Amino acid sequence: MAEKLYTVLVLCTGNSCRSQMAEVLLNHELAGQVRALSAGTRPQPKVADGAIAALQQAGLPTDGLHPKDIDAVMGEDIDLVVTVCDNAKESCPIFPRPIPAIHLPFHDPHGEPLESFIAVRDDIRKRLVAAVCEKLGLPVVA
Secondary structure (H helix, E strand, O other): OOOOOEEEEEEEOOOOOHHHHHHHHHHHHOOOOEEEEEEEOOOOOOOOHHHHHHHHHOOOOOOOOOOOEHHHHOOOOOOEEEEOOHHHHHOOOOOOOOOOEEEOOOOOOOOOOHHHHHHHHHHHHHHHHHHHHHHHOOOOOO
16 A cells, blocks of 8 residues: 655745745655645745755756745645745634644745855755654654
8 A cells, every 4th residue: 555645835925935945855855755835925926046046956856846826725635834934824824624734944045145045955955854754754864
């Protein structure tokens, strides 16, 4: 019997940087166990260039990344919500059923040099992947 594939929604305000990097990292690190989605409470017009560059530099896929409004994912069967910025935590939508949530804020590198985006990418990889594994009872990826 196949293991359950958990759906994790990463929420932030603009869905242009931290939540996008978290979506890609979770899908990469926990492939086959987790399907990560991301959305924003007030999505920006496009994903930050620094976020794309930081992901590409790590050899991660960036095709098709675009900011999405929370309404775009409300129909999904979500197992866990992760807020990665304080604004999203404050304005986290009410879902039709109770969904476990964790709040794990990350620095917003928007407007900063690429090194800041890379540092946030690595911080997300280190802290968020472990937190999601722990919350869902999955083996932690080394």
